[in-house]
Amino acid sequence: MSNLFFYGTLRYRPLLELVLCEAGVSLDMVPAELPEHQVYGVQDQPFPMIMPAPGQSANGVLVRGLSTDQIERLNFYEGGFDYDLRPMTLRVSGGQTIEALVYFPREGTWTPGDIWNLEGWAQEWGELTLHAAAEVMAFYGRLTPVEIAANFRPIRIRAAARIAAAARAPDPDHDLTRDVVVEKHNRGYLNHFAMDDMVLRHRRYDGTMSDSLSRAGLMTGQASVILPYDPRRDQVLIVEQFRAPVYMIGDPAPWMWEAVAGMIDPGETPEQAALRELREEAHLEARALEPAGKAYSSSGSSTEFVHLFVALADIIKETSAGGLACEGEDIRSRILSFDALMALVDAQEIKDLPLLSLANWLARHRARLRG
Structure with a gap:
């Protein structure tokens, strides 16, 4: 069967064309509905799911005459979300019925949320989904949907x-x-x-x-990097963890003393990520965040863009159980006086560039923060 019914994100024409790798493709599409079903958002995910719902009807589009290659590409994309095709009976204009395949989530995979609508999703998630789908589909035929889903x-x-x-801001001196x-x-x-x-x-x-x-x-993505500072006690908190790339290059000391840091999730501001990472890695609550710069961390080799902060907080105790076990993190913290931190800077014993940058920023602004 080459007829498929789309009720969710694949109704968004730019996404459908990207998955099919055919911009402007001519498709035989007609409005349709699946009786006794409803479309819900998936809790904590930017995509929907379909479920039986007596008395309801799920609206969507019927696409007829898809080729084998087109269906295989669709299966690769949807397979990463644990969705499989099922034959269902649809209703089209004039009350006619037609058989088509519909992507359903595997039992127990996702938890339904509120009723989903395409327009709201496109406004909030459409652009991000296109970028993500472009990366996913670049690995069609090279990775499995399971390998894609893990990332x-x-x-x-x-x-x-x-x-x-x-x-x-664009570069005023160049036209890309x-x-x-x-x-x-x-x-x-x-x-x-x-x-x-x-x-x-x-x-x-x-x-x-x-x-x-x-x-x-x-x-890579954007990251928030935070140096906690206690103005009253004039001390900072730094964290230590094993860093695989430092080990890979042959450095004999791959456990690194660093500032608190973490990637910024979609929909999260740098400030929100900073506060979250402080709780996760250092078990600290910040009274305020002082912006200390934002820049590419290594523009010749990486796309990482870091947002630097000094967090004002009461620094009282250290921890040896920081980070999230589900992310493979094993983090301990250490409290240092400001003078001890700067002694490490002057002795060139800090190997983490964001921590070095934050320490020097703090040295310039410490009197103001203490005041």
């Missing part, structure tokens, strides 16, 4: 980071439509982080275009 959270974090990056030419773009790797590589040319300062350059970037 949904970092995929969405990266999608939100792309939206935030696009909203930053003319001054950068992408010859090849490959999404090479997908996991907790991703790796993209490009062959591109860019405008040189003498006005000519550069030769083709092969470059790769670690694709």
